[in-house]
């Protein structure tokens with residue numbers, strides 16, 4: 001595998017980049033689609049594509065695109081209206097992209113993903129295959145969350161983390177996050193005296209930086225989800241640049257715009273990265289102190305004997321949080337049993353479970369291979 005790009009200069013010739021554009025960069029003052037902004041972005045990406053470099057576009061804006069056509073008067077607050085708006089707006093958005101890329105002789109392909117598609121192994125292999133084939137065919141894949149079917153429990157809601165996971169899935173050389181501010185500032189950018197941070201080389205570099213989760217009127221997640229995305233990507237070896245959509249050409253040319261987040265870690269297994277970041281958990285399994293040590297320090301599987309309590313309802317295979325009796329999250333894992341089964345098993349030794357179930361080797365509640373430490377989550 002190629003080494004991560006050492007600095008921005010490498011961006012100009014990077015073979016594969018994932019570019020994410022936020023709703024705030026695609027809407028005008030009236031809340032409608034800003035066609036000039038969309039066409040400018042397409043022109044820059046199409047030129048890159050024409051030079052033989054691969055581009056995956058993760059575009060928000062489906063919900064925003066439907067606000068005026070559906071007479072909604074603003075961003076919908078309830079899930080059902082957001083789903084309906086996304087359904088209408090996604091078609092409108094894709095029509096604009098198809099038209100704009102066609103003006104440069106290029107084709108696009110729509111890929112709608114749910115968090116579920118990225119956490120289940122079979123699904124993410126499918127997504128990866130489809131995206132790779134689109135790229136091999138010279139198509140520009142345009143990715144969005146499948147908002148029309150995503151539920152509140154299992155959805156990203158913002159496209160920043162989705163883009164980070166897609167860049168990992170495709171082993172991109174860089175992730176480019178385009179928004180309505182020209183970089184990360186050391187405080188809310190509207191506050192006088194705050195300054196752009198051009199370079200972040202480690203998570204410690206963010207100490208003292210004040211970010212809010214409040215986005216623009218139309219965006220979701222604000223700077224918090226962008227920093228989450230940068231931390232997911234950089235921790236798995238993918239440098240990230242955060243800049244204004246209007247500066248996309250300069251950013252892709254490697255100029256000193258925006259904030260460059262250097263790669264900090266090495267590539268992780270896709271499945272474990274998904275597990276740590278792809279979705280919210282369906283419930284919690286409370287561990288006694290011995291089980292916390294076994295899981296966190298000794299890196300062992302979680303056995304029923306160490307389960308003190310079960311919170312929420314889940315099915316076998318769902319992602320759950322493993323917490324200590326103090327409520328601290330220890331790890332996240334895919335649970336092998338339903339919540340009802342874990343309740344029935346809790347506190348029982350393996351010998352007792354063997355006797356009760358008649359099985360020689362009852363499965364652990366969460367197998368070691370299905371466990372990850374939770375890092376970099378702010379919410």
Ligand SMILES: Nc1ncnc2c1ncn2[C@@H]1O[C@H](COP(=O)(O)OP(=O)(O)O)[C@@H](O)[C@H]1O
Nearest residue numbers: 022023024179185187212215216219220222223
């Ligand atoms: N420290 C910070 N540096 C830069 N922007 C910040 C910071 N804290 C909060 N923000 C806000 O984050 C917003 C971008 O988030 P959002 O509206 O969700 O964008 P998008 O639609 O592109 O995803 C900016 O408009 C800015 O006001």
Ligand SMILES: N[C@@H](CCC(=O)OP(=O)(O)O)C(=O)O
Nearest residue numbers: 022023060061062063219220
């Ligand atoms: N998937 C949603 C995007 C949600 C959203 O607003 O994201 P973002 O603007 O990137 O913070 C849409 O297309 O409307």
